[in-house]
Amino acid sequence: MKVLDLQCRSEHVFEGWFASEEDFQSQLQRGLVQCPLCGDGQVHKRLSAPRLNLGATPPGPSALSQSAPLPESPAxxxxxxxxxxxxxxxxxxxxxxxxxxxxxxxxxxxxxxxxxxxxxxxxxxxxxxxxxxxxxxxxxxxxxxxxxxx
Incomplete structure (x- = not known):
């Protein structure tokens, strides 16, 4: 699973989860990737650091993310x-x-x-x-x- 930091033209920053880079590109080309705040389909990837999950308990069977809110940062x-x-x-x-x-x-x-x-x-x-x-x-x-x- 690839977790990508994405941004729309209105500079809304959000996260997208994809099976692979090819899956992201395919969904982007089909117009399936949109900003969850404004619906803009003009989305691009932002630079992001890799996330290493070393020994954490996997999340349970839920569509809800188990992560905390986004931290304060310039972005x-x-x-x-x-x-x-x-x-x-x-x-x-x-x-x-x-x-x-x-x-x-x-x-x-x-x-x-x-x-x-x-x-x-x-x-x-x-x-x-x-x-x-x-x-x-x-x-x-x-x-x-x-x-x-x-």
Missing amino acids: HPPQQLATWLQQARRMVAESEDVGSRFAEEARKIHAGDADERAIRGQATLQETVQLLDEGIAVLPLPPVLKEPLQ
């Missing part, structure tokens, strides 16, 4: 992070929790067999990759977004 000023978290929490609050049926519901919505709506839930890494390969846009969210809006 992520505190106000930008606060704004991003508020927008992401609002999206969570306005979506339907379908639990472990996430992959199944996402496919039904994509095929037009269910009403189009915002959903959230749990999916395994394999299910998430399969959904992306099928052209179904999904966004893994960190658990911190489950906290109430303030």
